[in-house]
Amino acid sequence: MRTSRFFIATLKEVPAEAEIASHRLMLRAGLIRRLSAGIYTWLPLGVRVLHKVEAVVRQEMNRAGAIELSMPVVQPGELWQESGRWQAYGPELQRFKDRHERDFVLQPTSEEAVTDLARSELKSYRTLPQHFYQIQTKFRDERRPRFGILRGREFVMKDGYSFHADLADLEREYRNMYDTYTRIFTRLGLKFRAVAADPGAIGGTGSHEFHVLAESGEDAIAWCPQSNYAANVELAEAVSTDSRKAPTVNLKKVPTPGKTKCEEVAALLKIPLEKTVKAVAVMHDGEFYLLLLRGDHDLNELKTQKLIGAFRFATDGEIETALKCKAGYIGPVGAKNVKVIADRAVAAMGDFVCGANEEGFHLTGVNFGRDLPEPSQVADLRNVVAGDPSPDGKGRLEIVRGIEVGHIFQLRTKYSSAMKAGFLDAAGTHKPFEMGCYGIGVTRVVAAAIEQNNDARGIVFPAPIAPFAACLVPIGYQKSAAVREAADRLHDALEQAGIDVLMDDRDERPGVLFADMDLIGIPHRVVLSERGLAAGNAEYKGRREDKPREMPLDSIGSFLKERLHA
RNA sequence: CGGGGUGUAGCGCAGCCUGGUAGCGCGCUUGCUUUGGGAGCAAGAUGUCGCGUGUUCAAAUCACGCCACCCCGACCA
Known part of the structure; x- marks a missing residue:
């Protein structure tokens, strides 16, 4: 890809609305633009990042045995009344009426729709277990949208729902998803932690959150380095090992x-x-x-x-x-x-x-x-603090901050009972489905990744989600035939080798090109110049590195390939 | 929802107190020069001053109402 045929929308100045790094950088790098409070357009560069995250999620979900489908964003209010969430949900649930005055909602999640599907399609224990997932737009009318993509009103979420004949099988799938999520966030190149959590309004019993660790995180997590115990501070038990001493002074x-x-x-x-x-x-x-x-x-x-x-x-x-x-x-x-x-x-x-x-x-x-x-x-009435004994008795707690990017729940029969969704077991008796539900905030992952990976010059994308794997910066592309020819040739060769490369062929001064490529956060950079070419050399620099290194032009291809697969 | 703040060019802001010609920087357009870390010079284009009502000879500026957005809190997954 060439920048002249792409769309680069970098900003030199920082829009006043952005408070935190990811929001600022996503605007400046031209990944997103705000359309309304908590609602953003994803620009071409941002969409590429989003798609990379989706691809990893999709691959691992498929590998884990889940099956992709797609449910409507607009759903009939009727279903929500049936599950009870029409009443239980506050104004966060966006409701509206169609021209026939019938109630509808914009889905914040899809338990109702998927349970409705299951009750009409899954009728026998022979069709179980089943795990459906989708990568879909969600809408929650947040009281206070903030931090750009981190807490927007419209966002993209991978939400999966599993149906089981019994609790043991639900627990098996729950562990399967725990492992799958661990694989996904590892592959995405994120520093994260799985923590025990409160099931909250979605309901059910067992629940874990996956948090990307970042100073700006909205959640506090208690964890114990000695035992790897981790829980949301909301949930972590405060144990007291002190015992009361006899009075020594008077009232x-x-x-x-x-x-x-x-x-x-x-x-x-x-x-x-x-x-x-x-x-x-x-x-x-x-x-x-x-x-x-x-x-x-x-x-x-x-x-x-x-x-x-x-x-x-x-x-x-x-x-x-x-x-x-x-x-x-x-x-x-x-x-x-x-x-x-x-x-x-x-x-x-x-x-x-x-x-x-x-x-x-x-x-x-x-x-x-x-x-x-x-x-x-x-x-136990209080929040744990750093230094408290770990509830598992194996050390002392530390408090870290995190951004919740994934959450897995055992819903049990909350929805299947309410909506009379069940199956016939081997003995011919009717039973409600045991259900699990598993979410990943796809758009939020992008922001969280940037929150965790940036420096003074801009974003430092983890390789798996960078919009382009490498960039090619020819100095004097519009002026020097030698540079142009070498750059075109290298660009085509890299693309043919399957490397996602962005060549910056804009007629700009080198400083502008460097600054933009750094801001966008492309992991690998190759510079071609007349000076270097005269010696048969190109120059390579990794986004995290300080100093570039010269190498023979014809070795760049294999060098990059090696780096990309490292 | 409670508290605070801001709305002036695509972006960042000044002007408002003390009413009278709409300004600066960046970006954008054109030309010349420049070309290894966000260039220089010159010439240009771009505004319902958030919306409405009022006060006034005259409103970006004063008053009232509304709207939007941002921040803190509460709330929520």
Whole structure:
């Protein structure tokens, strides 16, 4: 391919809308353009990258025994009412009516459509197992689309759905997909990690997320280098190995005017933050709860919800009614008629500091049993932090950030039951399908890969997803017949050898050509110049390398081939 | 959805406070020069100043309303 016949749309200046590296670079390199909030056009260069990712995904899915199909983006609302997701989904689900006033949705995933297909086509255990997948456009009306392609409203996803006669077979396919995903992300050249996850709104039991590791990731992952345990922070169990020590000091009320945060109180009293306890006030079912956490710990809302059910934070008014004290100075001591749940770490504390339930005062030297009753309940309420013991007991946790690019679930019979989708088993009894579902954010993979692979000059594409494998930069193509002839010949030879090469034959100064090819992130670069050609040489440089190296022109082809297959 | 911010040429921005001729850099077009890391000179083209209403002799500029977009939070997979 020649740039003169392609479409290069690089930008020298950075569009103001882009905050993170991948978004900035995708705009600047001319991979995408924004059409509306969270909705992007994929330019020719971007489409090539997208197709490369799709090709790897397709190959590995096929190899794993899944079969590709394609389901409609527009789906009847009826099906969604049947599964219950019409009600369960919030405004994220894009609904609309057709001219006959019938309800439709834009698919955010396709459980309903595929389950509908299965119930009419898969009627016997003999037709099982079956795994259908598609690579399709999805739409979710995100409350806040951001980070360009990373959290857009329209995106491309590989979504696969498997149907099984029993749980054992579902679990077999689940492991198969775990391995397949591991192969896919490895082949894509990404640094990633599979982590235990919360099944969330899709429902079901077992679930793993695949995260590309990147500073800008929206998710926090707890992992243990010693054991390779990994879980989303939402889910990772916080274990406390401390045990409570006997009280050594007396209870004392100290003035802390204006100090409402644990950090401020700790600073004022010159004590470590770990000696303070914060009380988080929440409401559930009209009942007032005080959740006790160590000052340096954060509430895990997911764990809390699992423990007490759907809850919300109490308003200042509710706090004053329940405790007769302004928010900021509340605590468990003397709290009447409220449920107190202590985090495990708090339950192990002695001589701690907490709010006195009196404006402007805190208590020091607080001890359970002596100064207040033991908490009515002790539970895991907090997010794990770096240094916590790993829940498997084999080391200490680190916290890394990741971008979720894949998620596998065991749905079990959530959809098949709701939609009466089942089969006859060998004994002739009707059973609902055991279902699995497996997603990969294809467009998100592109952004995540760039997030993980870039430098000051631009994108550094992993070879498997680079829009072109190599670029050819002839210096003075439009001026020098010698350069032109040599470049044309090399370009054609490389293409014939099956190498995806982009020759930059634009009439631009060398600096422009170099800068663009670097920005676009093509992994291998060959430069031809009059000077080099006179000595029979070409010049090679890898995108990650600093210095180019000279080599004989006629060895470039075989050299590149070797590099590409390395 | 709550809070904050921004809408002026394809992109990045100034002008607005203090109302009166629409500006700069990049990009684009043409010509000449230049040609190994985003060239130089010269000449040009490009604007419903987000939309609407109002105030005024006069609105990019002031007021009100709306819309779009961005950021933080909440929410969500």
